[in-house]
Amino acid sequence: MSINFKQIEDKLKTEAKKLLEGGKVSIVLAYGKGYDEKHPMPYVARKMSDVENMVFNEFCTANMARYLVRYPRGTKIAIAVKPADSRAVIQLIQEEKIKREDLVILGIPVYGMKNFKTGETIDSKTTCGRYNPVIYDTLLGEEVHGQPVVSPYDVLAEYEKMDKDARWAFWKKELDRCIRCYACRKACPMCYCDPCFIDQNKPKWGEKSPESHGNLMYHLTRFHHLAGRCVDCGECSRACPVDIPLYLFHKKVAKECEEMFGQAAGMKIEDKPALVNFRVDDSDKILE
Amino acid sequence: MKKTNFQDISDLAAQLMGKGTLVAPVKEVAGFNFREISDAKQVDLNFYNTLMSPKSAFFPHTEDFVRYDKNKFVLDAQCVELNLKPVFLFGVRPCDAKSFEIMDIHFSGTGAVDPYWKKRREATTIFGYAFDPNTPADGADFYSTLNIGAADPEGSDIFMMKKGDELLLQAVTPKGETLLSSLSSLVDASKDDEKYFDDTIAAGHSFKTRFTCVDEKVIAKKLEDIFLKTEFWEKISDACLSCGACTFVCPTCYCFDICDETLFSKGVRRRVWDACMFTDFTLEASGHNPRTKVYQRLRQKICHKYSFHVRKYGVISCVGCGRCTRNCPVNIDIFSIVDQALKE
16 A cells, blocks of 8 residues: 555645634645645645645655744644654643644654655654654544554664764764754754754853854754654754754664653653653663 | 866866865765865766855855954954965856855945955956756756856856866966966867857857746835735745755855854854844844844845845845755745745
């Protein structure tokens, strides 16, 4: 069975029309036409007539949960979510940035998405490797079953073979290429701090120039700010114009968190974020 | 006119390295980039266009102005002087060569002369490089819309073109002429080559990228007229993440910030690229920020390039290289926005 993108697009349009017409939501966050077919864009439908511009194809990789925090609290929003995106929605609800009752979640079960910059197929290497959204009100399409079950952490095998010095050298080399455009934090659904620590200058946490120490300060801090919160959508790595494999660090931290606290980010609305929640039986591994 | 075999480019590169600093395209992880060459074999002309624009040859991402020690007297601070060897900027695409002229307006053309830009500009000989006639565009670019040809020698000192297995080199300016005649690894080109050269330049002008040409004054006026149409700007900025990818890869974005960066007592005052898409770009000392919303920032970017710049300097501050479109994480296409604006 393969994903019928056209069918999903049609269902998306029908649902969006229904929701906007009934006044149940004021905006629908989904995907729209870009400058060509291979480059669709995040799209916000406000009126019935906007719905016609919606599309859904294998290049619609953007995580729409990124845009949720942009609208005033209480705005009724319908949002199209792919598997990892649904986890971002849950995580944002856990962190009390949005309320469940303000959302209509349109789930999209999907695999075989393609990176619009390279045309490569996106798999569990850069995403969470799930096929079905964790949460939804309406499912656009059918649940995917029978696809190989893969661990999102398999890609770490090579990385984990490196010792401490090798990892340090690896990240220094990779992060030295950073141009500090901040596309990673802006594409990230969980990076909503205003202002971001790196933009503050009283105190100044890191240098603005794209050189070794400032880059390390920015990225290492961002990596750790996302500990237990990263939903592994891979958008930061795809947004990066210089292709820094940011997903490696995020996955590594996510894996450690999951092992330590027995909880992956954005899986259950009732959970509290792992690093916010104190439990007496929490692992002390970090202190050993 | 001179020529050389395409596979002998490293000989030409080596010769240029002997005369000064060579900055040329090098293949890197994420694509090609202009880098200072340490090994002549690194030079690779098999590229469509570079990821980052060549503006950094004159306007580096970080430029140190003053070095100081916090424990010393203020007059002990040292100005950073530029001592440049001749620089050869090799393999610049026609649209990018055009961008330097636009940047000149800001760094030396309006009365206030930036000494760093000027020194670098004077020390540099630009080797323009025509787009391959077989692959003159990749779908993101629109340079012909802004009246730049696929093989436009304007802005280059020496213009290069690929002809089969050969690379043709033609001097465009006296500076280029002097240099070209001193390069012994090149041989004289034939009459056929000269004809091919002129034909390709002509063909480059008739090649059309997407979007039809529109008079810059019409665009400028239209954008001015719809400046206050918030609904339009909100709509087009719905997808914008407000990151700085587009401005950093852009050949004509020239905004910068002056920062003091200190490590223990040693400090440096430097210029670092800044981007109008960042929230703190317009943050004032009082705490007031005139551009807090994404649509305000994107509107500023579009209107600056296609409207204010035309009104003030008579030219659009864009060369249609397509880098912003290619590198946008959400596929925003700058000229599509202008196109939509014209239909408003």
